[in-house]
Amino acid sequence: MTREKISTKGGNAVEVRGLVKHFGAVKAVDGVDLDVKEGTVLGVLGPNGAGKTTLVRCLSTLLVPDAGHAVVAGFDVVRQPRALRRTIGLTGQYASVDEKLSGWENLYMIGRLLDLSRKDARGRADEMLERFSLTEAAKRPAAKYSGGMRRRLDLAASMIGRPAVLYLDEPTTGLDPRTRNEVWQEVQQMVREGATVLLTTQYMEEAEQLANELTVIDRGRVIAEGRVDDLKAKVGGRTLQIRPSDPGELDRMAGAVARAGLDGIAGATADHDGGVVNVPIISDEQLTAVVNVLGREGIALAGISTHLPSLDEVFLAITGQKTSEAGAEDVMDQQYAEVSA
């Protein structure tokens, strides 16, 4: 485990300053600053086309930035790309394994490309398959894997070289909820084992599950950053949705909650179209308190649920406007045109 020596304990494993990448007239990344502390997970949250993937591609030597600089695990991404490649792992949005090869063959090949001896490469392939619960599928071609298995194989491939820094570019986009949970568990395990992770995502929920800190980007710029809890507090945490048995009681219910003067609860709004009352809350105690109030008032409940703010709500809270997703799609298309030209 020589990798641990690479950066000073407690320092930043990733430091990015003023990073810029343009595709023609499109500023995909437009002056981004960010830090990832060693052994932590930074979530980069943003809509499609915000520049998340371009950022990751710059930090993994796939693209050369137009301006600014970035140091990853002590290496400059532009001046020391070859040394940097020894210390990073990348799992992209699209599985980057060879589909015609079996899971084992993929991992063995990567071990050999990372200069492991034949014996070590074999051992490491077995070990990683076991670790990512793929031993049974070891000999099957990756093309026959399910989406979740493929993503796990991809993670395993990125971990073969014990990278100091791991980039996960939208690791659960396109996965069903169950598979998504599997991937989350694997990522959490890797973090417990000491990996430093830069994770991009479109989902607040994913950021909350995995990240210690968050950087929110939009149109290539950082629009907010901080600890996940702080951002959540800023956005308003969760929304409690209560459904009365009798829809006619919506207003009475909202009034009762609002009048109760519960600690930290600013108000309650009746949503007549949805047939629910929405109450923004930050803690589980508040949830209990609200339910108690309704019990005292004798209002019968048909359902109760809590919701995390969506990306849209986060953006609304931070910038006062919705995500620029619609416009962003064009940026994506243009990027692709650029890339394949």
Next chain:
Amino acid sequence: MSAATMTAPRLKAAADEGRIGVRANLRHIGALVRRNALQIRQDPESMFDAVLMPIIFILLFTYVFGGAIAGKGHQHDYVQHLVPGMMAMMGMNIAMAVGTGVNEDFRKGVMDRFRTMPIARSSVLIAKIVVEIGRMLVATAILLGMGFLLGLEIKGSMLAFLASIVLSTVFGAALMWIFILLGLAMKTPQAVQGVAMLVLMPLQFGSSIFTPTTKMPGWLKGFTEVNPLSNLADAARALINGQGPVAHPTLITLGWAVAITAVTMPLAVAKFRKKT
């Protein structure tokens, strides 16, 4: 934190720390050759061009054109003419498959992985060439096997026969760089195939591969004289039949091979490096 405080002290010293040694490079190429070979095992249809094409073409040309060119009942003479010519053609057809293969490879995420790994970027391309040369040798072996069944005789020395195989392999390998470059430059495998066919057909038929050039009009004859496929076919023919000039067509073929490699290999590697 300002930019000034973060950079200088934490940068690792040696700029060439990531330099890749020759032995490591060979190991990487070996691992990638293994990958390409395993892909064939998984997808045996990809060998159809190498296995079936020589069989079908030699039968077609021998029995459809052979009678017309060498006279009815003299197909045997035509085999002696055709097989060395087809050795030149095999290289070109296999090389075309390299282009579509590279293009398809690039549409997959696995290339991103290779490009973020501490390996020389050229090793991915060289591994591809190595495997394709293997495929070309398989195709040549099948072609010659069929040739022998149809009555092909080695009239020159064994050494000259081996030299004809080496010469066509060297030329085929040079051609692969053109198609790798095309594969990297074009957007889809279909586009690569389209362009490749446009180049391929005139070169193949405007040559001495299938028929002697004596009955062609002057301008076409001029073309066939510089056409590397003609020269390769003539050289292989002279080596296998043990008659006719060897040195001249061999030198022209080798000249083409060197020139093609010298121009297209650096371009292909540069294109591969810059490709995003």
